[in-house]
Amino acid sequence: MTATAIEAAGLGKRYGGPLGPIGRRGLRGRRGRRAHWALRDCSFRIPTGRICALVGPNGAGKSTLLAHAAGLLAPTEGALRVLGSAEPAAVRQRVAYVAQDKPLYPRLTIGETLRMGRELNPERWDDTIAERVLAEGRLDHDRRVRALSGGQRTRVALALALGKRPELLLLDEPMADLDPLARQQLMGVLLSDAAERGTTVVISSHIVTELENTCDYLLLVNGGQVRLGGEVEDLLHAHTLVTGPAADLTPHTVVESRPSGRGLTALVRPEGPLADGWRADAPSLEELLLAHLRSPEAPVLLTPSATTPTEVAA
Amino acid sequence: MIEYRIDRRSGVATYLQIVQQTKQALRLGLLEPGDRLPTAREVVEATAINANTVLKAYRELEREGLAEGRRGLGTFVRGTLGRGSEDGALRAELAAWTDRARAEGLDQDDMTALFASVTRERFTTGGPTGGPTSDTTSGPTSGPTGSTTSDTTGSTTGKGDEEG
Numbered sequence: 001m002t003a004t005a006i007e008a009a010g011l012g013k014r015y016g017g018p019l020g021p022i023g024r025r026g027l028r029g030r031r032g033r034r035a036h037w038a039l040r041d042c043s044f045r046i047p048t049g050r051i052c053a054l055v056g057p058n059g060a061g062k063s064t065l066l067a068h069a070a071g072l073l074a075p076t077e078g079a080l081r082v083l084g085s086a087e088p089a090a091v092r093q094r095v096a097y098v099a100q101d102k103p104l105y106p107r108l109t110i111g112e113t114l115r116m117g118r119e120l121n122p123e124r125w126d127d128t129i130a131e132r133v134l135a136e137g138r139l140d141h142d143r144r145v146r147a148l149s150g151g152q153r154t155r156v157a158l159a160l161a162l163g164k165r166p167e168l169l170l171l172d173e174p175m176a177d178l179d180p181l182a183r184q185q186l187m188g189v190l191l192s193d194a195a196e197r198g199t200t201v202v203i204s205s206h207i208v209t210e211l212e213n214t215c216d217y218l219l220l221v222n223g224g225q226v227r228l229g230g231e232v233e234d235l236l237h238a239h240t241l242v243t244g245p246a247a248d249l250t251p252h253t254v255v256e257s258r259p260s261g262r263g264l265t266a267l268v269r270p271e272g273p274l275a276d277g278w279r280a281d282a283p284s285l286e287e288l289l290l291a292h293l294r295s296p297e298a299p300v301l302l303t304p305s306a307t308t309p310t311e312v313a314a
Numbered sequence: 315m316i317e318y319r320i321d322r323r324s325g326v327a328t329y330l331q332i333v334q335q336t337k338q339a340l341r342l343g344l345l346e347p348g349d350r351l352p353t354a355r356e357v358v359e360a361t362a363i364n365a366n367t368v369l370k371a372y373r374e375l376e377r378e379g380l381a382e383g384r385r386g387l388g389t390f391v392r393g394t395l396g397r398g399s400e401d402g403a404l405r406a407e408l409a410a411w412t413d414r415a416r417a418e419g420l421d422q423d424d425m426t427a428l429f430a431s432v433t434r435e436r437f438t439t440g441g442p443t444g445g446p447t448s449d450t451t452s453g454p455t456s457g458p459t460g461s462t463t464s465d466t467t468g469s470t471t472g473k474g475d476e477e478g
Binding site for chain 1 (some may be wrong): 320322325328354355356358359360361362363364365367368
């Protein structure tokens with residue numbers, strides 16, 4: 001089995017509540033917000049060198065998961081290993097993280113921002129790739145970050161992240177404010193660079209079509225849990241879209257079933273051959289994801305490479 | 315250098331689009347033996363698709379004897395696909411058939427569907443791989459656009475599996 005970039009075992013994160021026994025304020029936390037679990041019982045593995053899509057509805061726990069991997073949040077329960085370290089914060093040098101709001105220093109110029117990257121990462125910094133990311137945006141080095149548009153800030157943040165030459169690149173909704181051309185260009189630079197260096201990339205997004213061709217690995221998060229995990233191709237192969245007469249679908253695992261004319265259309269995980277009279281199609285990634293999002297009660301499916309060793313032992 | 319266009323909405327697997335476009339370029343004479351295909355890196359940068367997808371397409375072209383990888387140099391065109399567009403007799407027959415079908419009231423979509431259905435049938439039941447199961451339940455990858463044909467043609471001739 002290849003090396004592991006990220007591995008989580010029973011990871012849980014609770015926001016807004018006291019850690020100790022429930023006190024006078026009941027389940028309400030310091031800020032008066034009701035305590036809730038952003039992640040619960042989250043177990044998965046991402047091998048190195050993958051381009052992994054992290055998908056899920058709003059509030060599913062994607063950002064919380066990425067912030068844990070970046071070593072910026074401590075789990076309430078369970079454990080997370082990043083690049084072999086049980087302490088994600090200890091390997092921060094080898095990880096780049098672009099948060100959703102692309103935090104940069106607004107008063108620095110682009111040139112100064114790059115200099116900061118260079119001086120904070122003396123052993124790793126690579127000007128060439130940072131300049132390549134900036135080049136297509138025609139961004140002058142003396143422009144201040146404060147004066148940049150959202151898309152331009154994204155470009156600077158990505159230049160900073162790639163210039164660091166990370167082994168693990170964590171991107172939280174990176175492409176949301178880019179125009180289609182910039183999106184395509186930046187994805188191209190990002191993917192070719194990652195392929196060349198074997199960088200592991202985890203990209204969160206809820207734009208499924210955007211990920212279909214770019215990612216070879218997938219984590220679907222819903223309700224604070226990883227519901228699907230593994231190679232995109234393997235996950236697609238594990239499912240079949242069947243159309244046919246309304247009938248019993250056992251022994252197949254039914255993810256979702258909907259009436260279609262007099263019969264039904266269902267996304268199933270086949271267990272053995274399908275009965276005669278059923279039309280079988282390969283689902284697209286979008287169909288696979290949407291069916292799972294509509295059916296959160298479908299059993300969790302992790303391919304062997306996405307399964308943590310502890311889980312195998314258990 | 316050939317440039318690939320990836321249609322994300324076509325329903326055809328991305329690696330197959332690269333295979334098909336390479337074959338199309340061979341057929342049209344845009345690529346000839348000895349020409350270098352773009353490196354995976356170049357394709358990834360231009361199209362923003364995953365590098366593994368490009369490599370998978372190139373492996374498929376190698377498997378069909380149309381391309382070969384040379385270590386450290388890149389992937390080069392090896393075979394040719396000259397037939398089809400020049401085959402006057404077949405073309406004329408098909409044209410005559412099309413006229414007849416039209417006279418009988420078929421429209422363009424009817425004909426395309428009929429042609430696709432017949433070729434699919436001939437290539438799945440006529441090949442030496444035999445064992446036609448029922449018509450549609452051939453496993454998880456069976457799709458209307460012919461994504462399974464790449465598996466079945468490997469042992470036959472390796473041509474005629476394009477044009478979904």
